[in-house]
Amino acid sequence: MAQVPQTFFDALAVRTWCGLALEALGRSREEIDAINVYPVADGDTGTNLYLTVESALAAVEAVFTGHEVGGGAGAPPLADTVQAMAHGALIGARGNSGTILAQLLRGMAQVLAGGASSCGETPHSAARGLRLALRHAADSARQAVAHPVEGTVLTVASAAADAATGAEGDCGTVARAAYEGARAALAATPGQLAVLERAGVVDAGGRGLVAVLGALVETFTGERPAAVAVASPVDAGHARVDDIGARDGHARVPAESLADCLDGAAVLEEGGPAFEVIYLLEAEDAAVTRLRERLDALGDSLVVVGGDGLWNVHVHVDDAGAAVEAGVEAGRPYRIRITHFAVGDVHTTGGGRPPRERVQRAVVAVVPGEGLAGLYTEAGATTVLARPGEPPASGELVDAVRRAHALEVVLLPNDADLRHTAAAAAEQARTEGIRVALIPTRSAVQGIAALAVHEPDRRFDEDVVQMTSAAGATRHAEVTVAERQSWTTAGICQAGDVLGLIDGDVAVIGSDVTATAETVIDRMLQAGGEMVTLVLGDEAPDSIAERVEARVREVYLAVDTVVYRGGRQGSLLLIGVE
Secondary structure, three states: OOOOOOOOOOHHHHHHHHHHHHHHHHHHHHHHHHOOOOOOOOOOHHHHHHHHHHHHHHHHHHHHHHHHHOOOOOOOOHHHHHHHHHHHHHHHOOHHHHHHHHHHHHHHHHHHHHOHHHHOOOHHHHHHHHHHHHHHHHHHHHHHEOOOOOOOHHHHHHHHHHHHHOOOOOHHHHHHHHHHHHHHHHHHHHHOOHHHHHHOEOOHHHHHHHHHHHHHHHHHHOOOOOOOOOEOOOOOOOOOOOOOOOOOOOOOOOHHHHHHHHOOOOOOOOOOOOEEEEEEEEOOHHHHHHHHHHHHHHEEEEEEEEEOOEEEEEEEEOOHHHHHHHHHHHOEEEEEEEEEOOOOOHHHHOOOOOOOOOEEEEEEEEEOOHHHHHHHHHOOOEEEEOEOOEOOOHHHHHHHHHHHOEEEEEEEOOOHHHHHHHHHHHHHHHHOOOEEEEOOOOOHHHHHHHHHOOOOOOOHHHHHHHHHHHHHOOEEEEEEEOOOOEEEOOEEEOOOOEEEEEOOEEEEEEOOHHHHHHHHHHHHHOOOOOEEEEEEEOOOOOOHHHHHHHHHHHHOOOOEEEEEEEEOOOOOEEEEEO
16 A cells, blocks of 8 residues: 655654654565675674664654643654654664664754754745755764765765755655665665675665665655665676565565675675674763774774764774773763674674574573673573663564574563563564563563573473573562652652562652661561572662671571672662562
8 A cells, every 4th residue: 555645844754754664674674684794794784774763763653652642732843753763763773784874863853853843834845954854964974983984874875965955846856866866876885895896785784774765755755666676796696686576665585595695705804803882871072072082992883873962882892891991981881782793703704604503592681780781691691781761672672582593582571561572572583483482570580580590401391481480489579769759559659758669569668778678578578588689779878788688687597698789770679589
């Protein structure tokens, strides 16, 4: 069915565009992954772009929901919507191309939000705003990259902006011109970048941007644009994409065929950095300037995007710890993701793409703090870091399952509110041939208990039963501070009161953190227990662990206590009793 075209670049157009872009990247994700040879041939560009746009769309949908709940008439303001899109892309950006796409969207948002009062008055004024937005997007993305390289998504973005600048007409005309300019630039990328020419493919990040711009055309015209070739016919042995039968408007070949055409392609110089490091960073502009210089000296593929105190940092380095420490010196890094490019892959050896054997079983867990992420990782789990108020999307969980690269995966959501998200992720992973068992853990302490009894050498079903049993036998609690006055199961609390929640319900309202924690543990141990687990948040009092341990030791002689540092986990204290 044809898409009903939008006339103006308003909030509804932004929502439509993000939705169509996500659909387009979903259709082409595998083929983009398959042609990913630069800057690292790790086969994840399509997935990273998909997850970035998924985060942008979720933020846009949240604005619409908030507007409706607040009783607002019509659609929310354009400025609010494009700023949400940019913020969502920024916090959800993955990989080199995803980070650059986030900056492209941010650049567009800066223009569209700034001219929101006049951008939608007439079709021609809307088109002018779109031309300016595409130009600013391309320029700001190029500035965000430490060492811009031609033949990449930056080249494609610049070509799109150039073509849009000369287009006269409405938003549909401008969008189509940008798309055609990007498409032509994409086809020329193998001639600009030797690694692409040797592999016989176009740039993967540029291909993803063409898909996003194709969605922009569909938004304003209602028509899906023409097909796009992903392989370049550099010789008879390389694949070429045929336009015939491209139902979704994007030509394709099977991902495995594209992967075959990359075999033997020397894509990188030997001795590339071993790690990809990505994190969000709260920091001032001056500190970020110094950070850029520091990271540029540590590695390559440096991209720092964002502004107004929030940044997304991406770099490839040999010393991942130094890259994170540089972020700590600049401000407050969080959602830290470190990916190791496996020894012997194309990134570290410059050879062809060898098959990577899947492990038999893995555990994927959502964790609320950096300290717990380290603990879970040491125990062998693949982690997804969840910041308070920003739960991971199902796509992030699917991505983590893929990164685990296992035939069997045990998924621990560690949050009751993530039950449906985790179920959707598990179902998606199963369609990809991965056997997934979802254990409905409601807290990270239940996940710790499950992980403690995990034995990969056991039969899968038996392992899942044992882990589920351990999690179910662990009562969970947390100590936090009330943000506002509210009715609770323990009475009315005021803003600033200390709350003790047991199994998700408020059981204690107090004024002192340590006293509240002791009361919570007393109530939990009334039903018995052999082990108390304490996970301390960054803002917990320094003395709380010592005092609680002492109380348990004195009052409950047969009960042991173990303490972990959770980092920025939202709650002052997580408690488990098993």
